[in-house]
Amino acid sequence: MTIADTIQRSTTLAIPTEDQLIYGVCPHPLSCGLGLTIGAGTVFPEVNFTLPPISILESTWPEVKAHYEEMAAQILRRAVALAVPGIVLEFELLPAMTEQPEWGAEITSILKRHLVACHEKHGLPCALRVTPTDIRDQLKPPLMRTGEPTQRLFDSLELCAQAGADILSIESVGGKEVHDPALMYGDFSGIVFALGVLAPRDTAWLWSRIVSICAANKGVIPGADSACGFANTAMQLAHQKMLPEVLAAVVRAMSAVRSLAAFEQGALGPSKDCAYEGPVMKAITGMPISMEGKSASCAHFSPLGNIAAAMCDLWSNESVQNVRLLSGNAPEVFTELLAYDCRLMNAAASHGGALDLRDWMTASDEWLSPQAAVLSPAATLRIAKAIVAEDTPYRQTIAAGRAAYDLLKEGVEAEKLHLSRKEQQWFARIEASLDELPAEEAVLVDSLEEQYGGLYDKPSYGM
Amino acid sequence: MMQSKDLYEAILNGNAKKALTATEAALAAGVAPMDLIQETMVPAMDEVGRLFESEEYFVPELLLAGRAMKGALGILKPLLTASGQKMAVRVIIGTVKGDLHDIGKNIVASMLEGSGFEVIDLGTDVSPESFVAAVEERKPHIVCMSALLTVTMPAMRLTIDALKAAGLRTQVKVLIGGAPVTMQYAQEIGADGYSENANAAVGLVKSLLASAA
Numbered sequence: 001m002t003i004a005d006t007i008q009r010s011t012t013l014a015i016p017t018e019d020q021l022i023y024g025v026c027p028h029p030l031s032c033g034l035g036l037t038i039g040a041g042t043v044f045p046e047v048n049f050t051l052p053p054i055s056i057l058e059s060t061w062p063e064v065k066a067h068y069e070e071m072a073a074q075i076l077r078r079a080v081a082l083a084v085p086g087i088v089l090e091f092e093l094l095p096a097m098t099e100q101p102e103w104g105a106e107i108t109s110i111l112k113r114h115l116v117a118c119h120e121k122h123g124l125p126c127a128l129r130v131t132p133t134d135i136r137d138q139l140k141p142p143l144m145r146t147g148e149p150t151q152r153l154f155d156s157l158e159l160c161a162q163a164g165a166d167i168l169s170i171e172s173v174g175g176k177e178v179h180d181p182a183l184m185y186g187d188f189s190g191i192v193f194a195l196g197v198l199a200p201r202d203t204a205w206l207w208s209r210i211v212s213i214c215a216a217n218k219g220v221i222p223g224a225d226s227a228c229g230f231a232n233t234a235m236q237l238a239h240q241k242m243l244p245e246v247l248a249a250v251v252r253a254m255s256a257v258r259s260l261a262a263f264e265q266g267a268l269g270p271s272k273d274c275a276y277e278g279p280v281m282k283a284i285t286g287m288p289i290s291m292e293g294k295s296a297s298c299a300h301f302s303p304l305g306n307i308a309a310a311m312c313d314l315w316s317n318e319s320v321q322n323v324r325l326l327s328g329n330a331p332e333v334f335t336e337l338l339a340y341d342c343r344l345m346n347a348a349a350s351h352g353g354a355l356d357l358r359d360w361m362t363a364s365d366e367w368l369s370p371q372a373a374v375l376s377p378a379a380t381l382r383i384a385k386a387i388v389a390e391d392t393p394y395r396q397t398i399a400a401g402r403a404a405y406d407l408l409k410e411g412v413e414a415e416k417l418h419l420s421r422k423e424q425q426w427f428a429r430i431e432a433s434l435d436e437l438p439a440e441e442a443v444l445v446d447s448l449e450e451q452y453g454g455l456y457d458k459p460s461y462g463m
Numbered sequence: 464m465m466q467s468k469d470l471y472e473a474i475l476n477g478n479a480k481k482a483l484t485a486t487e488a489a490l491a492a493g494v495a496p497m498d499l500i501q502e503t504m505v506p507a508m509d510e511v512g513r514l515f516e517s518e519e520y521f522v523p524e525l526l527l528a529g530r531a532m533k534g535a536l537g538i539l540k541p542l543l544t545a546s547g548q549k550m551a552v553r554v555i556i557g558t559v560k561g562d563l564h565d566i567g568k569n570i571v572a573s574m575l576e577g578s579g580f581e582v583i584d585l586g587t588d589v590s591p592e593s594f595v596a597a598v599e600e601r602k603p604h605i606v607c608m609s610a611l612l613t614v615t616m617p618a619m620r621l622t623i624d625a626l627k628a629a630g631l632r633t634q635v636k637v638l639i640g641g642a643p644v645t646m647q648y649a650q651e652i653g654a655d656g657y658s659e660n661a662n663a664a665v666g667l668v669k670s671l672l673a674s675a676a
Contacts (some may be wrong), residue, residue: 055617094614095588096561136565136589145632180566183571185530186523233566240660242522242570321613377588422519 010388014286021279021377022358023312023345026285030268031167033127034119035084038270039288039313042136043345045338046088046129046273046290046314047075049331049446052321056096060461061103067322068107069410074332079124082339085346086125088167088290088314089115098156099135099149105159112164113341117280129223130165131272132156144174144202144460147389157210161217168210169223169272174202175258176229178452183243183251186426191251193448195230196397197441199258201461211266212223224281224289225262226272227255230388232300235276235371238442239301244426246408246419249370253404254381257282257396260387263287273316276304276375282401283384287315295337295429298330303369306361310377367416372425374404382407394441402434466494466503466659470535474507477527479534486535496539496546502534508578515662521633522570522661528537529577536579552672555597555635558608559618564611566639570608570661578665580605590627591618598631604675608654611639619644620652636671640664 014028015021026039038044049071056064072089091111097104108130115126131152135149136142140189143150175198182190203225214222225234231252238248263269269287271278273296289312294305296318302308309315317334322327327331347405348357358377365372373379386403390396408427411417419427438444445463465471470485489499511528516519520528556572558565565587576582583601585593598606606626610616620641626632636655639648649657656671658664 051614053613053616055621056614094561094612095563096614111628133563137563140586180569182572184522184566185526186521213576237522237566241518242661244521 007124007262009391010260010284012388013283013374013384015283016345016381018377018381019355021283021311021380022354024308024349024354025030026178026288026313028268028288030084030221030270030288031086032219034126036088036127037124037125038088041083041349042386043312043315043342044086044088044340045079045084045335046090046270046316047079047091047331047335047338048092048273048316048319049075049185050092050319050321051094056094062386065107068110069114071322071329071331072111074329075335076124077115077119078328078332078335079339080118080122080300082336082341084124086343087335088127088130090127090129090316092131092319093133093156093160095135096131097153098135101152103157103290104130104132104156105163108160108165109164117178127166128164129169130160132160133171134170137173137177140177141455141457142177142460145205146460153241154209154213157213158217161213161220165220167221167223167270168214169225170206171208171226171228171274172206173201173229174206175456177200179213179230180233181455182452186243186429187245187451188338188430189230189437189444190452192254192394192397192401192437192446193444194454195251195254195258196394197445198456198461199227199230199255200261200393200397201260201463203258205462207262207267209267222262222267224267224269224271224275224287225259226275227259227277227282228272228274230258231255231277232274235302236300238371244423245370246423246430249374249408250401250430251403252277252364252371253280254397256383256400257387257393260284266348270314273314273318276302276308276371279311279375279377280384280387282311282387290314290316292316292318295334295341297314299333303371305374307365307372307375309341309428310358310361310375311347311380315345316345367411370408370419371415373411373417375405379404379407392441394444395439397436398434401430405430405434464502465506465647466499470503471507472500474504474528474531474535475510477524477531479531482531482535483538483597486538489537490542496542497605500536500539504535505579508532512578512662512665519648525662526570526573526577529573532577534581552605552668553583553601553603554605554607555583555585555594555601555603556609556667557589557594558587558609558611559615559622560588560590562610562615563587564609564641567611567661568607568609570665571609571640571664574661574665578669579660580668591622594622595625595629595631598626599629603635604672605638606635607638607640607664607668609630609639610644613643616641616643616648619654623653636675638664638667639670
């Protein structure tokens, strides 16, 4: 029996109707940090920030710390000036800070000190999310359950929890060693193998341990995961015309299953901002989610600027460097952007207009890209229902892909979604590939052994 | 003159099996290996590159064509070696120290391979010392470095400095790329070139080699 066999599967939707699937509210609000409750009616900014070009070395460490001191002070200064109702700071560790867990913990304590001081002085409800880098994939094939990098990752999670993290998260990468080449070669069966067989096993294994770390550190919340390394990679490559948009959109829907595995192991949310599959998880679990869109353009392109906010509980900027702009440093400036985005959403909700605003945000993006077309509240529920109707991650992944394909096809047939000739050719290939997938996971695994067997370590996936 | 229409189309369509049979058929018909490469395979990959540039092909089509080309080259290489002919330009590629991102680097590597270059992929988190050791040992013509994080960009400069200190800098052309990297940064750190995307990287390698010839 493997970890994958023991997962408590979601079989129903916590949010079964479109009218309940709305920003700012969820069936299971989360209290965390210093007086902050997420998902109880108010959307809060989640500010994420990073260093400008600088080597992270012992010799530069004082300068690195000074950057974080400055960013935290300036972000909170602007948040207080704008009277935000609450705020989350996210500290995404850079690889060197996870490699040396003490470094990540030191920055965590710096940021928490600023939040505590701000909370005590201004009464600002706030929380600190800390996200170590998943550094386990250093060998080829990667050893995801053993070895020095894995140990350092767990040390990092533990030390960050002790240093003041209120929420622990990760962007895990189990299965990426197969997903990357499958995606690059447009091999749909390889993509499904990575997303539906390998990734859920790893996410489940990893999150069962993160949940244990949080349980041992009072008050620390096991947040959630993101398919960033899978679906966002596909989305960015599609944006650069390297991959078909329709493939990236179907990958997005299928990636929800591997991210859902974190919740099934005890994660409580909010999901990571870059997890655009978050609304599907919210619909299934009823837990709060973080999302990013137009105010994350400092970090990357997305065709989801408005629609991404339609169902969010935290609203994030993804990541911004500590560089000087006219009105202040960029993290402070993006705090202001997020604050105003959230103000509008919260004001609309307080005037009974949340559904209208959600639908306007949805309509403004929905049919302008395949990626947005699978992110509307209606599409979210279709994909979520397809997932919970199946009984294994493999079948759930195929069901999610099929649901996304059907949604896109309906959009094309209704002449709402317009695809280029090349995109249409790929659309037909995806349909054929979905039809050809075997019903049984074991059959797929066997059929891909020659092609991908050397790329992944079977014990790392309980295989 | 095109030596094998079947091979040309097999590469264009990314059909590795047909590329192999077409190569064997062409050799059996008496076509010289180097003629097959220069008059059929290289033009086929040039056309694949053109289709990608004009957004007719996505990366999967490009890489499948490269895979078909590589398979065919696998048959031809021993024949070229036996006859004392050289064809390989050697490229060393890696993601710099502290950076674990590799999909962009992998695409560049695959496209270079598909274009007939010998590619040695050092992987991710490659230290300046490892780049230097690889250059000393493998004697490449080109070194490609990738970084996706602002905090790992400085490792590109450190690597170039390490190549200088080892007396190897003049022996190789150094190209850099990755989301936060710019042409200005390439110039600042003394790289020979910067590419915004994978296809342009292949063109840049070719133009640098041509200018060095």
